[in-house]
Amino acid sequence: xxxxxxxxxxxxxxxxxxxxxxxxxxxxxxxxxxxxxxxxxxxxxxxxxxxxxxxxxxxxxxxxxxxxxxxxxxxxxxxxxxxxxxxxxxxxxxxxxxxxxxxxxxxxxxxxxxxxxxxxxxxxxxxxxxxxxxxxxxxxxxxxxxxxxxxxxxxxxxxxxxxxxxxxxxxxxxxxxxxxxxxxxxxxxxxxxxxxxxxxxxxxxxxxxxxxxxxxxxxxxxxxxxxxxxxxxxxxxxxxxxxxxxxxxxxxxxxxx
Amino acid sequence: xxxxxxxxxxxxxxxxxxxxxxxxxxxxxxxxxxxxxxxxxxxxxxxxxxxxxxxxxxxxxxxxxxxxxxxxxxxxxxxxxxxxxxxxxxxxxxxxxxxxxxxxxxxxxxxxxxxxxxxxxxxxxxxxxxxxxxxxxxxxxxxxxxxxxxxxxxxxxxxxxxxxxxxxxxxxxxxxxxxxxxxxxxxxxxxxxxxxxxxxxxxxxxxxxxxxxxxxxxxxxxxxxxxxxxxxxxxxxxxxxxxxxxxxxxxxxxxxxxxxxxxxxxxxxxxxxxxxxxxxxxxxxxxxxxxxxxxxxxxxxxxxxxxxxxxxxxxxxxxxxxxxxxxxxxxxxxxxxxxxxxxxxxxxxxxxxxxxxxxxxxxxxxxxxxxxxxxxxxxxxxxxxxxxxxxxxxxxxxxxxxxxxxxxxxxxxxxxxxxxxxxxxxxxxxxxxxxxxxxxxxxxxxxxxxxxxxxxxxxxxxxxxxxxxxxxxxxxxxxxxxxxxxxxxxxxxxxxxxxxxxxxxxxxxxxxxxxxxxxxxxxxxxxxxxx
Numbered sequence: 001x002x003x004x005x006x007x008x009x010x011x012x013x014x015x016x017x018x019x020x021x022x023x024x025x026x027x028x029x030x031x032x033x034x035x036x037x038x039x040x041x042x043x044x045x046x047x048x049x050x051x052x053x054x055x056x057x058x059x060x061x062x063x064x065x066x067x068x069x070x071x072x073x074x075x076x077x078x079x080x081x082x083x084x085x086x087x088x089x090x091x092x093x094x095x096x097x098x099x100x101x102x103x104x105x106x107x108x109x110x111x112x113x114x115x116x117x118x119x120x121x122x123x124x125x126x127x128x129x130x131x132x133x134x135x136x137x138x139x140x141x142x143x144x145x146x147x148x149x150x151x152x153x154x155x156x157x158x159x160x161x162x163x164x165x166x167x168x169x170x171x172x173x174x175x176x177x178x179x180x181x182x183x184x185x186x187x188x189x190x191x192x193x194x195x196x197x198x199x200x201x202x203x204x205x206x207x208x209x210x211x212x213x214x215x216x217x218x219x220x221x222x223x224x225x226x227x228x229x230x231x232x233x234x235x236x237x238x239x240x241x242x243x244x245x246x247x248x249x250x251x252x253x254x255x256x257x
Numbered sequence: 258x259x260x261x262x263x264x265x266x267x268x269x270x271x272x273x274x275x276x277x278x279x280x281x282x283x284x285x286x287x288x289x290x291x292x293x294x295x296x297x298x299x300x301x302x303x304x305x306x307x308x309x310x311x312x313x314x315x316x317x318x319x320x321x322x323x324x325x326x327x328x329x330x331x332x333x334x335x336x337x338x339x340x341x342x343x344x345x346x347x348x349x350x351x352x353x354x355x356x357x358x359x360x361x362x363x364x365x366x367x368x369x370x371x372x373x374x375x376x377x378x379x380x381x382x383x384x385x386x387x388x389x390x391x392x393x394x395x396x397x398x399x400x401x402x403x404x405x406x407x408x409x410x411x412x413x414x415x416x417x418x419x420x421x422x423x424x425x426x427x428x429x430x431x432x433x434x435x436x437x438x439x440x441x442x443x444x445x446x447x448x449x450x451x452x453x454x455x456x457x458x459x460x461x462x463x464x465x466x467x468x469x470x471x472x473x474x475x476x477x478x479x480x481x482x483x484x485x486x487x488x489x490x491x492x493x494x495x496x497x498x499x500x501x502x503x504x505x506x507x508x509x510x511x512x513x514x515x516x517x518x519x520x521x522x523x524x525x526x527x528x529x530x531x532x533x534x535x536x537x538x539x540x541x542x543x544x545x546x547x548x549x550x551x552x553x554x555x556x557x558x559x560x561x562x563x564x565x566x567x568x569x570x571x572x573x574x575x576x577x578x579x580x581x582x583x584x585x586x587x588x589x590x591x592x593x594x595x596x597x598x599x600x601x602x603x604x605x606x607x608x609x610x611x612x613x614x615x616x617x618x619x620x621x622x623x624x625x626x627x628x629x630x631x632x633x634x635x636x637x638x639x640x641x642x643x644x645x646x647x648x649x650x651x652x653x654x655x656x657x658x659x660x661x662x663x664x665x666x667x668x669x670x671x672x673x674x675x676x677x678x679x680x681x682x683x684x685x686x687x688x689x690x691x692x693x694x695x696x697x698x699x700x701x702x703x704x705x706x707x708x709x710x711x712x713x714x715x716x717x718x719x720x721x722x723x724x725x726x727x728x729x730x731x732x733x734x735x736x737x738x739x740x741x742x743x744x745x746x747x748x749x750x751x752x753x754x755x756x757x758x759x760x761x762x763x764x765x766x767x768x769x770x771x772x773x774x775x776x777x778x779x780x781x782x783x784x785x786x787x788x
Contacts, residue, residue, distance in 0.1 A: 048689045074691030085686030089704045099690050102700065147690075 001026040001187040002047055002155060007056035009042055009211075016042045018211035019056065024204075029181050029188040031202025033195060035234070038208040040191045044157045047189070048079050060155060075099065078148030078156040082163045084140040086132035086147070093128040096146045103151075117146040120183075122176060138169040145180075156188045162197065174200055195222070196240040199248075207231060219245055296324035297530055300337050300349035303330040303730065303741060305560070306412065306494060309549050310350035312564035313541075314520065314534065320572060321533040328732045329560075330741055331651060334360060336643065336731065338521075342400055345650040347523055348534070352412055353393070354516035358453055361396050398524065405531055406520040409539040410494060410546045413516040414448065416506040417491040419481055423504040426487075430509040434488065435463050442466055443486030445474040453514055454490070461512040475747055494543055496551030518546070540571060554746060583754075586739075591758065593653075593734035597725045598762075601657045602718055605664035609717075610710070612665075613672025614698070623673055630666035638663070638724045642731050656725070656733035663724055664717035671713015675706025707777055715770040722763045726755065736762075 002024040009017040017039045024030040032040040045051045046058045049070045058065045060073060086095050093114065100110050118125055121142040132140055141161055148156060161177070162170045178201055181188050192198050198205050199219035206216040214234075215227040223245055226232040235241055297318055301311030308329050318325035328346060331337055338360045340346045351360075397403055416431055423429070426437050434440060448454040449471050459466060472480060477489040478497050491498060491505070493516075498505060518541070520534060541549075545567075552563040616623035636644075641662065645655030679702060687701040703710070729737030736755040743751030 045685075050685050050688060071691045071693055074689055077689070077691075079686070079689040081682055081686060083682070085682045087683060087687070087701055087705070089707075098700065099692070102692065102696060 001061060002030075002189060003059045004043065004046070005056050005059070007043075007046065007053045007058060009039070009046065009051065009054050015211050017046075017053075020211070020213060021056075022206060022213065022216075024187060024189050026187050027185050028203040029190060029201055031198035031205050032189065032191045032208060033193065033198045033202075033205055034208035034214070035193060037210075039211040040193075040208050041159050043208075044079070044159050044189060044191055047155070047157055048074055048077055075103075075151055076153050076155065078145075078151075078153040080141070080144045080148045080156075080158045080161050082160045083137075084132070084144035086140060086144060088132055091129050091131050092135070092143050095132065095143060096150055098147070100150055113150060113152075114146075117149055120149070120180060121145050136169070137165050138173050141165065141173060142176075149184075154186060156184070156186055158188070158190045160191055160193070162192070162194075177201055195219075195235060195238045196244050199241060199244050207234065219248070296326050297348070297526075298346045299325055299327045300331050300340060300346035301327065301329050302334060302337055302349070303332055305553050305746065306546065306550055307350050308560045308742075309553060309564055310408070310518070310541075312560045313537070313568055314348060314350070316561075316564055316568045317537060317572075318530065318533050320568065321529070323530060323533055328651065330729070330738075331732045332643075332730045336646060336651070339646055340651050341402060341521060341523065343647070343650055344523060345652070347526060347530070348405065348520055350408070351519055351521040352516040353519060354413065354453070354514045356393060356397075356519075356521070358451075358514065361393065397521075401524050403522060403524045403526075404519045405522045405526065406534050406538045408518040408520065408537060408541045408546075410541050410543040411515065411517050412492050412494045412546070414454065414513045415491050415493050415498075415508070416488055417481070417498060417503040418488050418506065419484075420502055420504045422484075422487055423506075428504075428506065430507040431458070431462055431512070432509050434506070435465070439467070440488060441468040441470075441486045443470055443472050443477055443480050443489045445477065445490055446471040447474075448490040453512075458512055461510055494546040494550055496547050496554050499547055499551065500555060536571070541567075557746070557748065587754070587758065590734060590736050590738055590755065591762075593738075594722070594725055594736050594759070594762065597653065597657055597660060597728055597733060597735055598718065598721050601660035601725075602664055602714070602721055604657075604661045605668055605717055606714060608661075609665045609668030609713075610672055613669040613710075613713075614676065616669060616673045617676035626669060627666070627673065630669055633662045634666045638727050639730065642727060646731060651732040653733050655731055656728035660721050660725055660728070664721050667713040667716040667720065668710075669713075671709045671711070671716070672706065675709025675713075676702055678709065679705045704777075708774065711770055711774050711777070715767065718766045718770065719763050722759060722766060726759055 004020050004022040007017050007020045008015075020039070020043065022043075032043055034040050042051060046053055047060060047065060049065050052066060060077065063069065063073065065073060087098070090098065096117065097110050097114060100113065105113075114128075115125075118128075123139065123142050123146070127135065127139060127143070132143070135143065145161075162173055165173065174197060181201065190198070190201055192201075195205075202219075204216065205219060205222055207214045207222060209230055215222060215231050217225075219241065222231060223235055223241060226235060299311050299315045299318070301307040311327050311329055315325045315327040331340065331346075334351070334355050337346070337349045337351070341349060394404070416434075418428060426433075426440075428434060428437060442455075444455055449456075449469075451457075455466070455469070458464065470486075472486075474490075477486070477491070478501060480486045481489060481503070482501070488506075491503070493505070497503070520537070522531075522534075549563055549567060552558050553560055612626055616626045633641075638659070641659045642656065645659050649655040649658060683701070683705065684697075687697045692700065725733075725735050726737035726740055728735050729741050736759040738755065739751045740755035740759075743749065743753075743755065
């Protein structure tokens with residue numbers, strides 16, 4: 001679905017990506033994980049064509065990103081950034097339906113899809129006329145998700161979607177996102193620096209370090225069979241990952257019984 | 258003679274004016290024939306006497322059934338002279354001394370005897386005038402110009418004193434000043450700077466200017482009365498000379514050149530126009546002119562009325578001043594002002610907005626465009642207006658072009674800054690949605706930059722309205738017309754008649770844009786936006 005083949009990207013003297021080859025499986029959620037500056041956000045930005053690779057290629061659904069088809073390709077991708085990137089001059093509904101209106105969808109179709117999305121992200125219809133800056137952080141991210149999902153994209157990219165939220169809301173939205181990903185059954189790529197979050201949301205985890213993939217696999221693999229000292233330290237430095245794994249195992253065991 | 262008096266107040270930078278004038282002379286194009294169906298255009302300079310004369314000429318032509326319009330108080334001598342050569346106007350009142358000293362650009366050949374021997378001034382001046390007269394006519398012909406009438410009076414520089422003071426000091430002639438100690442001189446700035454003014458006079462009479470200061474001509478009378486100065490330069494037709502019974506000092510060495518009032522016209526003036534103007538020759542003597550000036554300056558009557566009375570007296574028949582009521586005039590000024598501002602502002606938006614958009618995308622180009630527009634902005638408005646005359650003549654077009662140029666910078670800068678100030682995540686979110694470049698600009702970037710763009714347009718509009726009042730100097734009308742007339746006549750009511758509506762218009766425009774801003778830019782979504 002989303003493939004990176006030997007992708008290299010430099011920003012001036014900084015080598016952001018150093019020959020990355022990676023495949024994000026269709027219908028599953030891949031979590032890109034790592035410390036700041038490891039290149040995880042750049043991977044997402046390459047996929048929507050906001051930056052171009054210096055070497056290698058990025059393919060979405062078998063088509064290389066870039067060139068004349070970029071606009072069409074972008075419409076099949078949903079992209080959510082840290083603080084939502086909502087347009088301040090449009091209200092909630094205006095933000096969400098912008099592309100559909102631009103593409104000339106019929107009003108009824110827009111209305112139906114909009115209502116469907118409100119339900120999906122668990123927002124009340126009363127937020128519709130409100131401008132983005134009258135929303136809470138969590139609401140903004142839900143609206144941003146609605147906007148990304150409006151055209152029913154095959155690929156959903158989320159760049160630190162919960163990064164700017166406080167813990168309570170973060171936990172709640174994390175839970176809702178997990179449900180949502182499960183019901184969507186779409187290819188999702190999520191960028192985070194929080195291993196617990198990656199563990200909750202991601203089917204597969206990819207740990208990056210300085211533009212290279214350090215290790216990929218499940219949460220259990222990263223915890224139990226770290227391939228390097230860096231992986232071990234990264235995992236150990238973050239609380240909650242081990243507990244999460246045990247919780248997941250317990251739930252698994254309960255289901256088995 | 259008083260050519261720059263009124264607008265002297267406006268000219269702060271003489272250098273710029275000089276540069277503008279040089280450019281104006283250099284670029285005056287070839288002359289073309291005046292279309293016969295056009296009315297005869299009479300011009301006048303921006304001071305009372307010239308406006309009265311222009312009005313007399315216009316009304317004289319109209320009496321003969323000739324269509325004539327008066328572009329009153331257009332500006333200084335150079336503006337009128339260039340406008341005549343460019344066939345923007347057909348005739349205007351001028352003075353021979355101004356032609357010789359300034360406009361025809363040659364040094365007055367000075368006869369040494371005039372400086373030293375206190376001979377009979379009339380014969381000398383007469384002989385001198387005769388000699389330069391033929392040369393002057395030939396030079397005018399080469400420019401396609403001719404003197405069509407000598408009106409019969411002179412408006413020359415004279416020196417004046419309060420009668421009591423002159424009596425006490427025993428001063429009757431200018432040469433008496435040379436052996437009177439402790440005199441305080443106060444001269445108009447123009448007199449101080451002219452070759453035929455103080456510097457020449459000082460040498461010709463061997464005067465010792467112990468205390469010489471420059472002051473505004475209008476203030477000189479008050480300074481005389483107050484006893485702040487003893488001697489000042491006056492014009493021989495100033496009504497105040499009669500009113501204040503001033504002692505006019507005899508120019509016993511014939512220093513001041515001849516400033517006979519004439520009508521200067523294009524050579525191609527139709528025969529019936531020349532015939533109609535001929536009766537004005539020699540009919541206005543110095544006392545008459547001083548009386549006409551007094552009616553306007555002291556009696557506060559409109560020039561058109563004073564002229565109408567004179568013309569009626571000259572040719573017989575009823576006085577028929579055109580009834581010009583205040584509301585009608587105000588309406589006219591408002592229309593002219595609005596036309597100027599709307600046209601120039603609309604053009605500036607149409608050009609400035611795309612330029613700002615392009616500049617926002619290319620920083621190198623932005624520097625160039627903003628730099629160029631910034632340079633235009635630094636040109637004093639008066640100089641810019643004068644620059645326009647050789648290109649577009651006088652009236653609406655040059656004033657509108659100048660205002661257009663002034664309006665460009667704030668609009669380009671507002672657009673450029675507004676687009677450049679949009680947070681990157683928003684731009685990237687818009688791009689990632691799959692909007693085309695043009696849709697992104699239209700749906701996202703321009704609305705987000707709207708506040709800054711509108712602020713730029715608002716600034717441009719307010720500058721525009723303020724500057725547009727100067728358009729009256731080159732015949733574009735508007736609220737500047739009563740303001741300039743008011744300055745000239747020292748009539749506060751007239752100044753306010755232009756200044757108050759101009760200020761109100763500026764406020765109205767401001768309110769209009771505030772309204773647009775409220776409607777277009779949703780303040781709750783934008784002003785409190787955290788990014």
